[in-house]
Amino acid sequence: MNHWLTAPILIPLLGGILQVFMGYAPISLRRTLALTTTVLMLVSAIVLLVLADDGSYRAYAFGNWEPPFGIVLVLDRLAALMLVLTATLALFCHIYSIGGADEGNRQFHALYLFQLLGLNIAFLTGDLFNLFVAFEVLLIASYGLLMHGKGTARTVPGLHYVVLNLAGSSVFLISVGMIYSVTGTLNMADLAIQVSTVSNENLFIVEAAGMMLLVVFGLKAAILPLCFWLPKAYANATAPVAALFAVMTKVGIYAILRVYTLIFGDQAGELAGLGMDWLFPLALITLAMGVIGALGADNLKTLVAWQVIISVGTLLAAMSLGSEAGTSAALFYLLNTTWVVGGLFLVADLISRQRGTARDRIVTAPRMHNRTFLSALFLIGAVAAAGLPPLSGFFAKLLILQAATPGTQMAWLWSVVLTGGFFTLIAYSRAGSIVFWRTVDGHVENPGNLSGTVSVSAGALVALSIVIVVLAGPITRYTDATAAQLHNSSDYIEILQTPMVGREE
Amino acid sequence: MELAFALAIGALTTSGVYLLLRARTFPVVIGLTLLSYGVNLFLFSSGRLATGGQPIIGSTSQYSDPLPQALVLTAIVIGFAMTAFVVVLALRNLADNEDDHVDGYQSEPKSKPNTEEETEVSGK
Numbered sequence: 001m002n003h004w005l006t007a008p009i010l011i012p013l014l015g016g017i018l019q020v021f022m023g024y025a026p027i028s029l030r031r032t033l034a035l036t037t038t039v040l041m042l043v044s045a046i047v048l049l050v051l052a053d054d055g056s057y058r059a060y061a062f063g064n065w066e067p068p069f070g071i072v073l074v075l076d077r078l079a080a081l082m083l084v085l086t087a088t089l090a091l092f093c094h095i096y097s098i099g100g101a102d103e104g105n106r107q108f109h110a111l112y113l114f115q116l117l118g119l120n121i122a123f124l125t126g127d128l129f130n131l132f133v134a135f136e137v138l139l140i141a142s143y144g145l146l147m148h149g150k151g152t153a154r155t156v157p158g159l160h161y162v163v164l165n166l167a168g169s170s171v172f173l174i175s176v177g178m179i180y181s182v183t184g185t186l187n188m189a190d191l192a193i194q195v196s197t198v199s200n201e202n203l204f205i206v207e208a209a210g211m212m213l214l215v216v217f218g219l220k221a222a223i224l225p226l227c228f229w230l231p232k233a234y235a236n237a238t239a240p241v242a243a244l245f246a247v248m249t250k251v252g253i254y255a256i257l258r259v260y261t262l263i264f265g266d267q268a269g270e271l272a273g274l275g276m277d278w279l280f281p282l283a284l285i286t287l288a289m290g291v292i293g294a295l296g297a298d299n300l301k302t303l304v305a306w307q308v309i310i311s312v313g314t315l316l317a318a319m320s321l322g323s324e325a326g327t328s329a330a331l332f333y334l335l336n337t338t339w340v341v342g343g344l345f346l347v348a349d350l351i352s353r354q355r356g357t358a359r360d361r362i363v364t365a366p367r368m369h370n371r372t373f374l375s376a377l378f379l380i381g382a383v384a385a386a387g388l389p390p391l392s393g394f395f396a397k398l399l400i401l402q403a404a405t406p407g408t409q410m411a412w413l414w415s416v417v418l419t420g421g422f423f424t425l426i427a428y429s430r431a432g433s434i435v436f437w438r439t440v441d442g443h444v445e446n447p448g449n450l451s452g453t454v455s456v457s458a459g460a461l462v463a464l465s466i467v468i469v470v471l472a473g474p475i476t477r478y479t480d481a482t483a484a485q486l487h488n489s490s491d492y493i494e495i496l497q498t499p500m501v502g503r504e505e
Numbered sequence: 506m507e508l509a510f511a512l513a514i515g516a517l518t519t520s521g522v523y524l525l526l527r528a529r530t531f532p533v534v535i536g537l538t539l540l541s542y543g544v545n546l547f548l549f550s551s552g553r554l555a556t557g558g559q560p561i562i563g564s565t566s567q568y569s570d571p572l573p574q575a576l577v578l579t580a581i582v583i584g585f586a587m588t589a590f591v592v593v594l595a596l597r598n599l600a601d602n603e604d605d606h607v608d609g610y611q612s613e614p615k616s617k618p619n620t621e622e623e624t625e626v627s628g629k
Contacts, residue, residue: 129576136583143590152601156609159530159594163607166537166587167525170544173580177544180573181551 001501004051005060005073007044008083008120011037016113023106031098034109038087038094041116045083052080053478055485059126059495067126067496068187074126074495077482078331082123082254085335086247088464089342090116092457096346097240099454105148115141115244122251126495128179128186131255132172135220139165142248149238157232164229168219171212178209189493192262196269203270210264210274214256221252223316224286227309231293234305239349242301243342243461249312250338257319257327261486279320280409284416287313291420294427300348300360303431304341307385310424311337317413318400327483329399332476336384336392336468343461344381350374350458351435356444362431366442370450375436377462382428384465387421392468397421399476506554510546517543530595530605537591541584549577 015037022030051058052075060073094112102108118138125131146158180186182202183194198206219226230249234242256279264274290310297303315337318330348360351374358365368374380391387393397417404410468475485491517539524536552570560571595605602609 129579133579133583136587140586140590143594147594147597155594155598155601156607159591159598159607162587162591162594163525163533163537166591167540169583169587170537170540173544173548176576177548177551177573180576181553186572 001060001064001498002051002058002075003060004044004047005058005075005124008041008048008087009073009117009124011041011044012113012117012120015040016110016117019110019113020107023110027103030109031102034113035094035098037113038091038116041120042084042087042091045080045087048075049080049084051075052077053481055481057492057495059498061498061500064501066500067498068185068190071130072126072187072189072495072498073124074189074492075124076492077478077485078254078257079123081331081335081478081482082250083120085250085338086116086119086123089247089338089461090244092461093240093243093342093346095457096243096454097238099451099457101149101238101240104150107144108148111141111144111148112244115145117141119247119251123254126188128188128191128259129176132169132176135172135251136169138248138251139169142245145241145244146233146237148241154236157229157236160229161233164219164226168216172216175209175212175216178205178212182206182209187496188258188262189495192265192267192489192493195263195271196267198269198271206271207274210271213259214275214278217252217255217259218282219252221249221256221316222286222309222312223252223282224289224313227286227289227312230309231297231302231305234308234345235299235301239346242305243345246308246338246342246345249308250315250334253312253315253319253334256316257330257486261327262489262492265487265489267490273322276320276322279316280412283313283316283320284412285313287317287416287420289313291423291427294424297427297431298362300351300362300431300435301345303362303427304344304348307341307344307424310420311341311385313420314397314400314417317417318403321403321405321409321413323403323405324480324483324487325403326400327486328476328479329396329403331479331482332399333393333396335475336396336465339461339464339468340381340384340393343377343458343464344385346454346458346461347374347377347381350450350454351378353447354444355435358444360435362434364434364438364440366444367439368436368444369446371436373450373455375432377459378432378436380465381462382432384462386425386428388425390469392465392472395469395472506556510550510554514543514546514550517546528606528608530598530607533607534588534591534595538588541580541588545577545580545584548580549573551576 058075061067062071115138118134118141121134125134143162147154182198182205183191185191185194222230234245264271266272287310290306290313293306294303297306315330318326352360354368354370355365384391384393387397404413521536521540521543524532552573555567555569558567558569559565560569562568599605604610
């Protein structure tokens, strides 16, 4: 039992509750407290990352209820990586939001912190039903955040998002019920044992439930037939919210990675590798669809929203190779894409503020203000997202391409990823050259200088792609170890033997 | 009892899915509610159906599984909150667009208030 495991959950929970009761406090006080909470969360995530780096599993049983009967939190390398990824992104988006985006809604900071709470529970939990609860916590906070902001543009995309996710929750519950009715457990470690002993007549129930879970996680991750809600919702959300949502699709990816390597992993007997043969073609089609969407985007935020779908496709393609090298490459790409896409959302918002009524639409307009600084940020972001050297996107894609085994798989992966990268590049070049270079006569009223908070946070998030290149060695070592740990899931099962407090051994 | 139970779940889910695919927000909300009723009953049955069983071992000859009951309770609470939210959202959609169509409009988009005007920007 390690009590540190609850820190990333308790910190945003208590901070969020404080915000709920402080709706009428001065905004500077609320901002300071909210930002302190996010900083503390990042610190706790880094502490857990250092703890997890020794390669062992740590478990925390709520209320000292022995697993598999109680709910457990499990910390391993993957969970720690996701926590740090989220906390870093969240900190910069939060700094950006205090630049003015948090005004007009007294509960913005509370919702933001509850969103982080839900994300952290999802990454730490070792229980399938608790994963459902975590999804609901992060979803209801995201519904509120999505609607944050002035105007009516968000209502319809928000309604679609909510209805789709409610339908998704129903499917999740049905599959949880089906799995429980056969295995009699919902603890993931216990499930990994029970799934291999399922009798033949019950096999189809578990198989169907497993495939339905894939549909649910696919909806969260925005895999192709379930991805069309995303561009509209993300493009209309307030900038720091859209940037934070860059990690929301990654929750779906995380859940796929966790459930399908642990429960339906190599030890699962007849059910080993369930659904994995579907994932590879779907991932490639998703990637292609994302590229087509990016080429057709008529404003910068929609372009970046389609980039989210491109990165989902690339990530899943790498993961579904089923090898340690593939998973490691996917995790490296995950770090790169989440931070850069988040940064690009913020940069697109900054650009839209400087262009008067043209906003972020990809059309010629009078010369914008602060052009040099913003175009440099956009260039760094676009280069990192499209995967050009020398930034991190290039190394991530290189690792993914190297992970493919020669054969048809390699032919498909290489051709789709490389062609997709080329067309993404065209989409970014077209957008960048029209927005920054082609100007018409006219005058845009100067909206004032960029404030320090917004430019620093947007710049820092995009510049993380340079940091990833500098630290590529340690990061690759960590992702390699994470992939090795994931593919050798037999140790995970030992959390069932976690000694309880007050029990004589 | 199993047959009646299964039929009830099936009827709820079928009507829920049918209503979910309607074009107005009111039937969609009702559809989501019916769907969650069906799901809750389904979840309840995952602990097997038994009459007169208590969730404490030894109190009756046959005991019933307490876990699905806890799961259903959680699912009901969450489903209720979500339904409340979607009702508010549907009302907001009605107020913003003067139409309760799920896309905000029925055929061609009306010019909506509060969105940015298409002026000032000149062509290529």
